[in-house]
Amino acid sequence: MIEYLVLYQSESGNTKKIAATIFSHLPGTSKDLIDITTDKTIPEARVYFIGFCVHRGSCSMAVSDFLSGLSGKQIALFGTCGMGDSPEYYSAIEYSANAWIESDNDYLGAFICQGKMPHRVRQKYEALRTDKNASQINLCIRNFDAALTHPDSLDLEHAKVFVEKILRKIKAED
Numbered sequence: 626m627i628e629y630l631v632l633y634q635s636e637s638g639n640t641k642k643i644a645a646t647i648f649s650h651l652p653g654t655s656k657d658l659i660d661i662t663t664d665k666t667i668p669e670a671r672v673y674f675i676g677f678c679v680h681r682g683s684c685s686m687a688v689s690d691f692l693s694g695l696s697g698k699q700i701a702l703f704g705t706c707g708m709g710d711s712p713e714y715y716s717a718i719e720y721s722a723n724a725w726i727e728s729d730n731d732y733l734g735a736f737i738c739q740g741k742m743p744h745r746v747r748q749k750y751e752a753l754r755t756d757k758n759a760s761q762i763n764l765c766i767r768n769f770d771a772a773l774t775h776p777d778s779l780d781l782e783h784a785k786v787f788v789e790k791i792l793r794k795i796k797a798e799d
C-alpha cells in the first residue's frame with residue numbers, strides 16, 4: 626500500500642494542473658498520480674486526494690463510484706469549476722461530492738478553484754442574450770472571461786497551501 630494517491634478526472638486539463646501541483650507537494654516517494662480514466666490498476670493508498678472537474682454542480686459518476694467504494698481511508702477532495710470566487714457555490718460542490726464518502730473514512734476537506742471553460746459556453750451565452758436577460762447574461766460572460774486565465778499561479782499556490790494544511794491535519798491525528 627502506498628502513502629498518498631492523487632486520483633483525478635479532468636476533461637480539459639484544469640483539474641489535471643491542480644492534481645500535478647498537489648502531487649509535487651506531497652512528501653516522500655510513496656505516492657502516485659493517476660487519471661481515473663486510466664486502464665492501469667489503481668493502487669491502494671493510506672491517504673487519497675481525489676479531484677474532479679465540475680459538471681452540472683458535482684463530480685462525475687466515475688468519481689462518486691470510486692469515493693463510495695473507499696473504507697477506512699483519509700480522503701481530501703479537490704476540483705475546478707467555471708464559477709469564480711463563490712465560497713457558497715464551492716461549499717455546495719464540496720457537499721455534493723463528499724456525500725459519497727462513507728462515514729468510516731476520515732474526510733479531511735476540499736479545495737475548489739476556477740477553471741477556464743470551452744469557447745462554446747461563451748457562444749451559448751451570446752446566443753441566449755435578449756434585452757430582458759442582458760444584465761444576467763453579461764455577468765455570466767464576465768465570469769467566463771475571468772475564468773480564461775484559471776487555474777493561475779495563485780490558484781496553484783492555494784493548492785499548495787491546501788496540501789500543507791491537510792498534511793498538518795493528518796500529522797495531528799496520528
Ligand SMILES: Cc1cc2nc3c(=O)[nH]c(=O)nc-3n(C[C@H](O)[C@H](O)[C@H](O)COP(=O)(O)O)c2cc1C
Binds near residue numbers: 740
Ligand atoms: C458539460 C460541462 C458542464 C459544466 N458544468 C459546470 C457547472 O455546473 N458549474 C460550474 O461552475 N462549471 C461547470 N463547467 C465548467 C468546468 O467545471 C470547468 O471548466 C472546469 O475547470 C473543467 O475542468 P477540467 O479542465 O479539469 O475538465 C462545466 C463544463 C462543461 C464542459
